[in-house]
Structure formats: structure tokens, C-alpha cells
Amino acid sequence: MSEAATLARPPAGVPQDRIVDFDIYNPFHGQHDLHVAWTQLRDSTPHEVVWTPYNEGHWIALSPDLINQVYSDATRFSSRVVLVPKSTAGEAYGDFIPLSLDPPEHRPFRKVLNDKLYGSAIHPLEPKVRKLTVDLIESFVANGRCDFVHEFAEELPLRVFMQLVDLPVEHLPKLKHLADQFTRPDGSITPAQATEAFKAYVHPIIEERKAKGGNDLLTHIATSEVNGRPMTESEAARLAIQVLVGGLDTVVNFMSFTMRLLAQAPEVQARLAANHDLHHAAINECLRRLPLVSSAREVVADVEVDGVTLARGDMIVAPTELYALNPEMNADPLKYDLDRKVRNHMAFGSGNHTCPGQFLARMEMKVLLEEWFARIPRFELEPGQTLRHRGGIVGGCEPFVLRWDVG
Template sequence: METAVPEKNLDNMVRKPENVPADCVVDFNLHQPIPDGKSAHEFWRELISQASRPVMWTPHNGGHWIVIEPGLCETVLTDSEHFSSRVVIVPREPIGETYSNFIPLSLDPPEHAPYRKILNDNLGPKQINRLKDEVSGLAVELIEGFRAKGRCNFVHDFAEQLPVRIFMRLVNLPEEDLPKLKYLADQFTRPDGTIEFHEVEKQFRDYIGPILRERRGGSGDDMLTRMANAEANGRPLTDLEAENLSIQALVGGLDTVVNLLAYVFSHLAVNDELRRTLASDPARLEESMNEFLRRFPVVSDSREVRKDVEFGGVTMKARDMVMASTIAIAMNETSNADALDFRFDRKTRRHSVFGRGNHTCPGMYLARLELKMVLTEWLARIPEFRLAKGTSLTFTSGIVATVDPFELEWDV
């Protein structure tokens, strides 16, 4: 696949190792701009169609395997005996190794369990269902803020507002800090070369460390206070553990749902029949949820090979990096026929939008709630909308794929 060169090239190309068969090599760079206006999902579809094997290898980003076949992708995400979560981001240097400081995503079973329980206790269905009215209320407030104007920048005015402001309330942090925190979070998932990764980590720690120490011993009900006072393995978290856990939560909470919403609404803007079906029959919104999630996965996870292993017809060496993208699972025709189509009536629907196994996304209940409330409140108030005249859709690849900011318009 052809790749364009960004203004600041973060790539680190390497020579093909001897254990990589020549017909496995593909020119694929996750962090390069997506060419020709393709979406991330079309980009992955092209890779899948060109793959000569179920597992390919790219020299970009330090060199890493790319798993194409859905069942093998799911194995990589769930088999912690062979595929470690110690490093989950490519390239290993400098991004992956920097991010491996944060927990529990970088821990394997059984070490990860006590820390994962802390996140589960804060983001489980019981806790998230309490937010229904708050999510709905903020959605209405944002929509009514621009509805009479007949247009908005969906990403800036809505997608980057609702989920991150809800998350900032969960952790009881001031909304005026959002631009800084969102910028830092984005440098892990879509690095632009404007800051060194050790500086990203330092700025996160400089910000969150004093807040956690201040909330030690506090009785607040926010997520950061509960993490500052949590226990793991029968003892209080250390300051470093609390920082690592909190930074992990911030990175996850400030990015993924933003991009899911952008993909869903960019799709609705150019698909009149689907949009009108949902607007005219709100009962079908619930029915649409699983297909939206199936159609628009955005995360490309990776794992570190723990020991030499024969896998997917190739020999992987210890410390090799292997990518198992959730997009590859959903976009493969063996998973979902006509995978790019949106279909209410799929008899089978295979996807791993929230990941698989021990590291299934702890924020999945919040993401589902936010998507449902946004669709409900938006379509009740702005049932007819379209891409603004002169607007075209462009997309950015990365660990979390996104739709670049776009304008919507509607008749007032």
C-alpha cells in the first residue's frame, strides 16, 4: 500500500529480519496519512485484499507483524502466554516503551487483575447508568447551543465536547484543563512529532501527581479520589501506581469515544436512508447500536511476542511486535459479508470493537451509553443534516483512527 510522508516523519524503517518470509512484506505504516481520501476502514480493507498470507510484516515503525485473519487477531488479543501486553503500541521506541509504564494495560495476568478491578469498580454498569441523565442533559445543551445556526463543526463543537466533558466530571478535573490533557493523550494515539514522548509522560505526571497526593485520604466520590485511595494486593497504591493508573484512564477517556462519534455522524451525514430510518423510528436506535459498533472500530492494538512461536504460518521471535487491529477483525469478509455496508439484519456480526480478553476496554459501558444518548437527542432535534457545502471527509490513521474535523449543516 502506498503511504504519504507527513511533515514530521516519525517512522523508523528497519531491514527485513531473516525469520520474515519475503512474501510477507507489505508497505504499511499505521502512523502515515491515509491516502486518496480513504477512511481507516477502507484503508484496512485494501490491506486485507492485498495480503498474501494471514500474517504480514511491515518494515515501518521499527518493523512489526500485522495479523490479517480475524481468528488469529483474537488469539493475539487473548493469549497472554504467547503475546504480552507489556508493549501495546507501535513503534516500540519511543512510544510503546513510554506507554508501557501505565497500568493495567501494560500488565499481563495475573498481575493486572487487582488494578483492573479498580477501573471496573469505577466504570461498571451500575456506576455508568447513573450518568444517563447527565449525558443526555449535556447532549441537549450542546445541540441547542448551535441548532439555530444551521451548522456546526461536528468534531470541535460536539464530539470533542460531550465525551471528554463527561469524563472530566467523572474524575473531577476542571474543563479549562481539557486542551492540554487532550493534546497529551493524542500524542500516544496519533503522534504528530511536536513533542518528545518522554516529555509527554513528564507533563502528564507533573499534572496528575499533585492532584492525586492532594486527594489522598479524601472522601470525594470522583474517580481520581477513589483511585488515589484504592488498594491492590491488600495494600494502598503507591504514588507511582496511582499516577500510572490515572494516566491510563485519562488517555482512554479523552480519545476513543470522540472518534467513534465522528465516524458515526460522518456516516449518517452522507447516508440519507439510514439517517431518516433512525430519525423516524427511535425504536430502531437500539437495534442500530451493535451495527454501528461493528462498522466503526477505531483501535489498532499490538502485543509483544513473549517467546519464539510458530503462528499463522510464520516464525515470530521473542520481543517481536505484532499488531492485531480491531478494524481488521470487523473489515474481513470472513467475519462480516460486505463489511463496509451498514446492515440492520446481519445474521452474524463479528467484531471486537472493545478489544478481547483480559484487557477488554473498561470504558465500554460508558461508550455505549454516550453513543445511544447522542443518537437519541440529536436525531430528535436535528433529524435532517448533511455535510456542509464544500466539505469533504478526510481521515487520520494511528493507534486510534479518527475523522478529521468536518462541518455539518441543516435547514433552520
Template sequence: MPSDDDFDLFSPPGAENPFTVYDDLRGGCPVAHSSKHGGYWIATSYQAVDDVAKNPELFSSVSISVPKNAFGDDLAERPPITLDPPRHGPFRRTLLPAFSPRQIKALEPSVRDHARELLSGIVGRDRCDAAAEYAKKIPSRFMARMIGCDDDRQDEFAEQMRALLEANEMAEIQAAMAVTQPFLDDLIEQRRRKPGEDLVSCVLSAEIDGRTLTGPELIGALVLIITAGIDTTWSALGSSLWHLARHPEDRKRLVADPALVPTAVEEFLRAFSPVQIARVVTRDTEFHGARLSAGDSILLGMPSANRDSAEFPCADQVDIGREVNRHLAFGVGIHRCIGSSVARMEMRVALEEWLRAIPDFSLAPGDAVKWSTGHVWGPRRLDLLLGSPREE
């Protein structure tokens, strides 16, 4: 593990399990510092992350990335996640209908049908890339339906989102946005003419300071919600399959008792939390022993907080039957993930269907896994060897 000041959020993990890289950092201090990317602080303990998230007056959401301009000027404004109180609350409430229990329940059968469709192309093969062929495609199709994308354009949507999600350099982000923005502009114009209950219609009706969103704000909000809805579930589902490929005892337990899958999903979210976002310090302060200055960035290390033994017994172990699990995978405070129920449903259904169709699988030999880095961690490649499918 590098020294605190050398910690790089964007460096490829050296450990077999990348989620262990925070352990030494957390053991040394609840708030660490890195000199990389212009310098930033990292809240590593459960309590420190909780304290940052619940104090928007001291820790502003005006920028959520490291470095502050990581996503470029075109995507600098991404409400509601970049809004502070009191502007945040009314905007967020406008989005709630798109994520209502009724909406999620109505869409669940389509997720299950899509999972089965994908698995029909995998079952019977010797191996597959479960990240690219399954984990990524489940949330991509779901988000296409959430935004009201026509069926005949869903593949086009998925490809555009793939390019945007996999862009790392600023030039790649700008190139991806040059293709994505006209697609979103067309969708926005359709919803202006004919509003519905979809996500785009909700964003169009949202207001900041009594006005509807400007062009950059509107595009930023949609890109944020769409990419967050795809990337986080893709990563968490991929990590779950990665764990099950390495731990046959857990895999066999879930195959024998599918009713345990929802509990296992919560544990996978804790142990392999994909998301870590930043805040901006609003004034000079001492925080958990660290002297922070106004304008400093501080990263909420959710993957680290969820491995904190002060909060979770045997925190470094994956217990798929863990009953008390107050993890922070979806954040905490006013910016807690609005789509958490969606992600839980997608993961549950995707794992249920995978284990039903492919109960036996393991990691392929060699370089089977490629992890993403930065603000969302998860397998971008997950090569699995597949056993015999279960008979219906």
C-alpha cells in the same frame, strides 16, 4: 493499497473510507508485516486478532504501541493495560466500581443534559464541525466527572486533555504532560485526603504485587484511562455522524425509529472500530503462517477483523439493523475495554439527542473530513451542512 511491507499505521488514509485500507491486506494474509517504525506484524483476520488477544502468555501487553516507545518513558507504564496475568486481574477488579451499572446510570442524565447544551449552540446554524464541537466534547465532560473534577475546573481539564490527545511528536507529548501532570497531581492529592467513588480514588486503592502504585505508574494509569475514555468515544461518535451524513437512508430510519439507535451503535462500532493496539511476542513461534520472533510487536487490527467476511455476512456494508454482531471494537480477552458500557451509553445518548435536534445534515463540500492516524482512527474535523431543526 501499498504492499504489505510498506503499510504505515500513521500514514494519512488515501481512501475516502479509511477503514477499507485493510481489505487488501487481510485478503492477502491473516498476519502481515510492515517494515515501518522499526518493523511490526499486523493481525488482520478476525480469528488472528482473537487468537492474539486470548493468549497473553505468548503475546504480552508489556508494550501496547508501535513503535514500543511511542508514548515516551514517562508513559511507558500504564496499568492495567500494560499488565500481564497474574498481576492484571486484581488491578482491574479494583477499577470496576467506577464503571458499575449504577454509576453509569447515575451519570446518564448529565450526558443527555450536556448533549442538549452543546446542540443549543449548533441548532439554527448553517454548518458546524461536528467532531470538534460535539463528538469530542461529550466524552471530555463525562471523563471530567468520572475522575471527580470540580465543575469549575472541567473546562481546564478538557483543554489539557485536548492538548495531550492531539500531540503526535514526542516533544508535543512531553510538553502536554508538563502541563497535565501538575493538574493530575493536584487531583490525586485531593483524593488522598478525601477518597470517594470516583475513578482517581479507585486507582489510588489499586495494588500491583501487594503495593499501591508508584508516581509514574499512577500517572500512567490515569492518563491511559482518561485519554482512552475520551479518544475512542470521540472517534467512534464522529465516525457515526460521518456515516449518517453520507447515508440519508440510515439517518431517516433512525430519526423515524429512535429505538433502533442502540443496534445502530453496535454496527457503527463494528464498521468504524477506532482502536488498534499492540502486543509483544514472548518467544519464537509460527502464527497463522507467519514466523514471529521473540520481541516482535504485533498490532491487533480490530478495524480489519471487524470487516472480515468470514465472521460477518456482507462485512463491507453498514447494516444498522444487524442483529448478530460479535464485533471486537472493545477488544476481547482479559484486556477487553473496562469502559465499554460507558462508551455505548455516551454514543447512544449523543446520537439520540443529535438526531432529535438535527435530523437533516450532510457533508460539507470540499475537504470536509480530517482523519486521525495511529492507534486510534476517527474524524478530527467533520464539517457538516445542517438542515432545518425539528420542531419540538
């Protein structure tokens, strides 16, 4: 554990065997695999819910049923605060909407996002996504190697997202740094400072888009109505910031987890290169095997769960990793199996706040597999690397190098 001064005191009455040495931002004990770290925690205790003194102290849901309840039952687990530590990252992020709103208040704001991110609204983007994907792969394919995180994963989804919101690519480093302060803070600035920086960036853009018009997502937010009235400037800015934070991290990391896994599975590569009809199953199996979000909720009122009392105002983290990686939900859950008949997962969350960007993420992954395997049918991890994952609200991969035979 860290120094005792940095750790919270357990709530009164919490049994000692419920207290675990687990920091979601640094969950690793003797290894550096995010999913193994979570399963080690689950396997270390018979309980469905445990308490950790890290990050101001909070509960962690371990069973699939409880994880699902935390995401789905807003009457007991509120989205008012979704990050830990509660008093810093949690309260700062709670200024953004619609994730910090519970039903029914969140619905009109969520509809604004759905209008631009669901189903048919995403289809027109595919040609642009495909061209950018091809251009990126062609830029390094002849080299026989690439740093996948830096040369592809941090390029494709972020550039596509910047097109979606019609913002200059040159603004990406600043925006990505601010977004990371909520999911994996590095201490360079506080979450409150990141929030203020986002507001300073977004407010003039919202004013400009209201006057100028256009078809991009930020203009749609700036000019939309909720409950039969125009959104206030504050509401539009808070919704826009939520979009920016959500769009600048998750797909980058999911692509990185996926390609690192496939690099270690030559038999899967051979099948995907030979049969594009398997790509859909491959994406779904990656979503099942590689979930990476561990969001939190605030307890609405004192409630007994698995023999302990969660008090009003307590925070509980619900790792989507442990929903899919439980043998009750999927047989042999750590195995990557293209032929799996049933895939139970919560990679995009559950309930009212299921990720609105899932259609764009799936399309980007589909295009990646199609264009990658058309040019690089066999690849591997370059030997001698130290491979590490990152913890956090959204898990990630440290950069790694892939290599392949040229020609």
C-alpha cells in the same frame, strides 16, 4: 515508502512477499478512508500475518483468528508493550497500568476501574450527559450547520469524562494534547516527555485526593487497595494516567465516524428519526462497521504463525478494523445494515483488557442519537468538503461540517 534511513531492516528469513508498504500512522494510498485502507492491505496479500518496516518494524495480524489470539492469549502475546514504535511510544506507554500488565497481575488494578466504570456505576451519570447533550445541540441547531468534531464530539465525551474524574474543564487542552502523543503523535514532544508531563500533573492530584476523599474516579483510584494493601503513589499515578489517556480520545473519534457515516445514509436517518427502538441496533452496527483501534502486543517467545517465525520481543499490531470487516465474520462487511442479524466485532477489544469504558461510551452514544434525532431528523455533509480520516493506534476523523434545514 519513506526514506530508506527511516525504515527497519526485515528480520532474517522474512520472505519478500511478507513485507508491506504500510504505516499505521499514515495508512492511506490514494484515498483517505481508514477502513478502506485496512481492507486494501488485507486484500493485497493471501497471508494472515505480514511485516512492515515502518515504526521500527513490526508484524501486522490480518485474519480474524490471529487478531483475536493476539488480544486474548497473553501467554504468547504480552501487553507489556502495546504501542509502536516499541522503543519510544511503546516503552513510554508501558509505564501505565493495568494495560501494560498481563494476568494475573493486572486483575486487582482492573477491578479498581471496573468498580467505577461498569454497569450500574455509570447509570447516575445519564441525566448529566443528557443535559450537556441537549445544551450542545441547542447551541447550534438554529444555525442549520455545525462543525461536528469541534462543536460536539470534542465537547460532550471530554466534558463528561472531566466530571467523572473531577478535573477542571480548563485543563482539557493540555491533557488532550498529551494523550494524543501516544495514539497519534504529532512530533511536538516525545512520548517519554508526554509521560513525564502526565506524571507531574497527576502526582499532586493523587496526594490531594487521598487526603480529601470524594466519589470521583481519581479519588477512588487514590484510595483503593490491591492485593490487600493500599496502592503505592506510583501505582495510583500510573493507573490514573492510563484512565486519562483512555478517556480523552476514543469516544470523540467514534462519535465523529458515526455521524459522518449517518450523514451519508438518509434512509437510515429516516428510520432512526421515526423509531427510537432502532437506536440500539444503530449503535451496535456502528461499533461493527467503524472499529478504530489498532493496538499491539509483544511476542513472548519465538512462535511460528502462518508459516513464519515471530521472534521473542517482536511487536505485532492487531487491527480491530480487520476483525469486523472480514467477510468470514460479517457478510458484506463494508455495508451499514440496521437489520443485520449477527454482528461480530471487537470494537472494545477482547480478552483481559476489554475496554472498561464501554458502558459509558454506549450510554453517551444512546443519548446522542435520542437527542439529536429529536431535533435534527435529517442532515447531510456540507458539499465541497475534503473528507479525511486519520490513522494511528486510535483512528479519527478530520473535522467536517454537517448541515440541515432549519425549522
